[in-house]
Amino acid sequence: MYGSRTGRARLCMAVTGAVLLLGGCSSDDGNDGKPAVSQQPKESDPYWVNPDGSAAKQVAAYLKDGDDKNAELLKKIAEQPVGEWIGPDNPQDEAKGFTEAAAKADRDALLVLYNIPHRDCGQFSKGGAADGDSYRAWVDKVAKGIGDRRATVILEPDALLHLVDSCTPQEFHEERYDLLKGAVERLKQQPNTKVYVDAGNAGWSHPDALFEPLQRAGVDKADGFSVNVSNFFATAASKDFGKKLSAKVGGKHFVVDTSRNGNGPYTGGDPKENWCNPPGRALGETPTAKTGDPLVDAYMWVKRPGESDGECRGGPKAGEWWPEYALGLARATN
Secondary structure, eight states, X not given: OTTOOOOOOOOOOOEETTEEOHHHHOOBOSSSSOBSOOOOOTTTOOBOOOTTSHHHHHHHHHHHTTOHHHHHHHHHHHTSOOOEEEOXXXXXXXXXXXXXXXXXXXXXXXXXXXXXXXXXXXXXXXXXXXXXXXXXXXXXXHHHHHTTSOEEEEEOTTTXXXXXXXXXXXXXXXXXXXXXXXXXXXXXXXXXXXXXXXXXXTTOSOGXXXXXXXXXXXXXXXXXXXXXXXXXXXXXXXXXXHHHHHHHTTTOEEEEEOTTOTTOOOOSSOTTTTTSSOTTOOOOSOOBSOOSOTTEEEEEOOSOTTBOSSSSTTOOSTTOBOHHHHHHHHHTOO
């Protein structure tokens, strides 16, 4: 299905024990030791900007090399909060590290869980937990790592959509619904955690086919759902899609990934591949909780701009930093 794949974002972090080593690996500008990026105003954007993200490190490298032009371009990305995608191996340490760092800056952490068994139907971002029990244990560790700190979790991009489009074999459907519902319930035990179940994107031509899967995945106990994660559909189209779903699931709120939708979807190639590192795309609306729409809780950069969707169009592996693509996004953005 066009537009359904998600390139997994990798983590740029250092963990020792249970803490993120902010002091030992913070990117600086190469001159006075100050971080290359800073936090956005809390009143409009409550989410944490990671000073050690891939874009921030690239800005620092450009500044050190005297490449001020490209450094300024990449600050369009580096100075905005992006999702921190929790890895499979140290979920408790990573969740604790990110949420502690965010709390220290008086911001909320934005976390993405992308480890469902049989993930991405064996495509560029294939993988996930070995089985249901492994996934439940992994989610439990994430929740323990979050603790009582403020966090917003985007739960399993494409997991529902790949049930609806028959990409995921039928034999795994019941288990996936159970795992998603269980993840919502476990994460919501944390007192300051918000959870949004991913609901695909506006490229899906039959939104009515998604509301029942959303209900089965436990959206009633979540804070809402997410749309357009890692995709390129315009914000207006994404909001329209989200509102149609919301009306079917009790008026639930939603969030929109605007990280790369500034120029909308790419239509110049094979529709089955237009989701993967498409050329000529641009950054979308900057992250904010002030959307002006009572149903839309936030515009977010869930996908980390500049990280590859997969080994297509000359890109590196899914989730790896690709500075040339990042610069292209920044150049195309007004």
